[in-house]
Amino acid sequence: MNNESNQIIEHKAHGGKRIAVYPGSFDPVTMGHLDIIHRAARQFDTLVVAVLNNLSKKPLFSVEERVEQLKQVTADLPNVEIDSFRDLLANYIREREAHVIVRGIRSVTDFEYELQMASINRELNPDAETIFMMTNPRYSYLSSSMVKEIARFDGPVSDFVPPLIEQEMRVKFGHTSA
Numbered sequence: 001m002n003n004e005s006n007q008i009i010e011h012k013a014h015g016g017k018r019i020a021v022y023p024g025s026f027d028p029v030t031m032g033h034l035d036i037i038h039r040a041a042r043q044f045d046t047l048v049v050a051v052l053n054n055l056s057k058k059p060l061f062s063v064e065e066r067v068e069q070l071k072q073v074t075a076d077l078p079n080v081e082i083d084s085f086r087d088l089l090a091n092y093i094r095e096r097e098a099h100v101i102v103r104g105i106r107s108v109t110d111f112e113y114e115l116q117m118a119s120i121n122r123e124l125n126p127d128a129e130t131i132f133m134m135t136n137p138r139y140s141y142l143s144s145s146m147v148k149e150i151a152r153f154d155g156p157v158s159d160f161v162p163p164l165i166e167q168e169m170r171v172k173f174g175h176t177s178a
């Protein structure tokens, strides 16, 4: 048996659970993210969806709001946990005793950035493996920024985000009251 397969067995032996982390900004969570969450949750014992608390960015939704939204839209998935982090992802992964980072890839444009990030994370935490999942082609053009742009102008977003997020964006952009 080679070293890599040994490593996989060790990871599984660690607490007996395979824990993966799906990190992101989720500002807001889209159908594309949700699709990845559903598919990744089937592959691991626990999937931690981790919202980055990036103090240098001005998000539409606060971290607390995003965590609450994610909790509500994943309430039907018992092995999905929602958390937030403000550290380096590599450190957070260690802290959570996880060994897998899940990222979705929509297109070749995503690939370069993801490759760079996966390589840096491998340097910082060689014990963590980044696994890529191809986004469902239905959502390959979707991004949180595009969705926000449409919602800002009161355009239709019901195909792109869960109803809860659509409603909360309407409120944020002043198109309806809470």
Ligand code: PNS
Pocket: 023, 024, 025, 026, 052, 087, 088, 089, 090, 116, 117, 120, 121
């Ligand atoms: O949804 P996003 O914005 O594409 O997610 C990016 C995210 C949050 C996964 C990435 O920015 C991240 O992990 N930030 C934490 C800081 C860090 O570890 N940076 C070094 C790796 S590039």
